[in-house]
Amino acid sequence: MARDEALQGRRVLITGAARGIGAALAQRLHARGAQVALVGLETECLDRVAKACSDAPHRECDVTDAAQLRTAVSAMAAELGGLDVVVANAGVASALPLIGGDRETFERTIAVNLLGTYYTIDAAGEYIDHTAGYALLTASVAAAVQLPLMGAYSASKAAVEALGTTLRMELRPSGARVGIAYFGELDTEMTSRGFAAASATSLMAGNPFHHVTPLSVAIDALERGIARRSRSIVAPRRFRAVLPARAVAQRVVDLGMRRGVQRAVDIARVEHAPLTTLQPVPKSLPQAAPKPPTAVAAAERDDP
Numbered sequence: 001m002a003r004d005e006a007l008q009g010r011r012v013l014i015t016g017a018a019r020g021i022g023a024a025l026a027q028r029l030h031a032r033g034a035q036v037a038l039v040g041l042e043t044e045c046l047d048r049v050a051k052a053c054s055d056a057p058h059r060e061c062d063v064t065d066a067a068q069l070r071t072a073v074s075a076m077a078a079e080l081g082g083l084d085v086v087v088a089n090a091g092v093a094s095a096l097p098l099i100g101g102d103r104e105t106f107e108r109t110i111a112v113n114l115l116g117t118y119y120t121i122d123a124a125g126e127y128i129d130h131t132a133g134y135a136l137l138t139a140s141v142a143a144a145v146q147l148p149l150m151g152a153y154s155a156s157k158a159a160v161e162a163l164g165t166t167l168r169m170e171l172r173p174s175g176a177r178v179g180i181a182y183f184g185e186l187d188t189e190m191t192s193r194g195f196a197a198a199s200a201t202s203l204m205a206g207n208p209f210h211h212v213t214p215l216s217v218a219i220d221a222l223e224r225g226i227a228r229r230s231r232s233i234v235a236p237r238r239f240r241a242v243l244p245a246r247a248v249a250q251r252v253v254d255l256g257m258r259r260g261v262q263r264a265v266d267i268a269r270v271e272h273a274p275l276t277t278l279q280p281v282p283k284s285l286p287q288a289a290p291k292p293p294t295a296v297a298a299a300e301r302d303d304p
Contacts, residue, residue, distance in 0.1 A: 006227035008033035011080040013073065015063055015120050016090030018045035020188035021138070024219050025087065027052050032223065037076035037083075039063070040090070041280070062280050063090045063116030064108075066123070073123040083127035085226060088120040088160075089138045095149040095197040095273045102272050106152045108279060113156035117163060125171075133176030134229040136222075137164040141184050141239050168231075177229040181222065184239050185212045197273035202263055 012029055016022040018040030026036045030053040038058035040046045050058040057079040059072035077083050092112045094105050121135055128135055142150055143157040161180055168178035218235040225233035234240045 004032050007223070010034045010084045010226075011037070011077075011082055012085040012087065012226070013037045013039065013076060013080075013083055013124060014087040014089055015039040015061075015116070016138075017049055017058070018042040021183075021186070021215070021218060021222075022087070022089045023049045024215055025089070025222050026056070028219050028223055029226070030054065030056065034085075035080050037080055039069070039072055039076075063119060064111040066115075066119040069116075069119050070123040073120075073127075077124070077127045083124060084132050085134045085136065086120060086124035086128055087136045087138070087226075088117040089136075090116050090120075091138060091156075092279070093150070093153045096152050097149060098151045101152075105272070109152040110156050112279070113153070114159045114163075117160050121163070121167060128176055129171065129174045131175030133171070133174065134179065134226065135164075135167060135171070135176070136179040136181060136226065136233070137161075137167075138181045138183070139164065141182050141234075141242060143182065144243050177231070179225055179230050179233055181225070181233040181235075182239060182243065183218055183235055186218050186235075187212050187215050198267050202267055 007029060010029070010033075012026075012034050014022050014026050014036060017026050017036075017038035019042065022038075022040065023045070026038055026049055030036050036053050036056045038046060038050055038053070038056055039061045040049075040058070041060060041062065043060050046058050046060060050056045057076040059076065061068055061072045063069055090112060092109055094109060096102065096105055096109070098106075117137055121137070124135070127133075137160050139161045140153070140157040142154040143161040146154040164178055164180040171178055213236045221233050221235040221237075224230070232243070234243070
């Protein structure tokens with residue numbers, strides 16, 4: 001089946017759609033005949049993307065707010081008459097040392113990248129649980145190979161990869177498929193803002209592996225992958241060999257980046273670089289009501 005035919009009429013929900021990968025992907029899929037629904041922050045940006053997609057359904061939504069996200073997903077699925085594809089793409093990053101870094105920045109990175117992905121697939125799962133369904137989770141090459149100052153980001157993306165492989169097994173009986181996207185450094189505002197930090201600039205100056213790839217390379221790969229419901233999508237292609245050889249690749253990175261790391265970490269500890277996307281004021285996570293003890297637990301508690 002031709003790619004355009006495979007995408008024609010597909011109902012696709014994309015998070016993180018106000019900028020970067022999400023915005024470009026929404027416009028590409030719309031141009032190929034898909035029906036898109038958009039979730040993101042930054043109302044004006046999101047409105048522009050929706051307008052470029054023939055006034056596509058869209059909601060400003062914080063993906064770390066599970067109830068808000070579920071309401072948004074349900075409303076847009078109703079507008080489209082269901083969903084065929086969900087792209088859990090929302091993400092943030094910051095240059096952050098693990099010792100002496102800003103704890104709130106670490107926690108927010110995990111909340112957006114990991115919990116936001118989980119809440120997305122939890123909210124959209126019932127709509128894609130069919131033979132044509134497809135969930136695509138945006139991980140990163142950082143899930144396989146880690147860099148200094150990217151501990152929070154790498155940890156969140158490695159966890160997203162784990163969610164994807166687990167979800168793939170759980171959805172297999174329904175015929176739905178799951179893909180994981182692995183990107184290198186792409187020419188997006190997220191990348192440019194992240195590298196604008198003084199600590200990141202210092203670190204990348206001595207990084208022989210640093211190379212920013214045009215965004216169109218990733219969008220081309222995503223278009224192909226979504227049309228085929230691919231298991232993995234990698235952009236740029238040179239990173240395909242990294243995933244199965246991640247232990248070797250990590251050792252190469254360790255050796256190649258020894259110089260300059262201490263200086264970059266020292267800068268990062270006093271810099272407190274902001275996240276790449278302005279975030280709403282975070283709400284504290286709701287505390288679950290304590291469960292009544294089971295008979296076994298009660299018996300163990302009462303044992304002398």
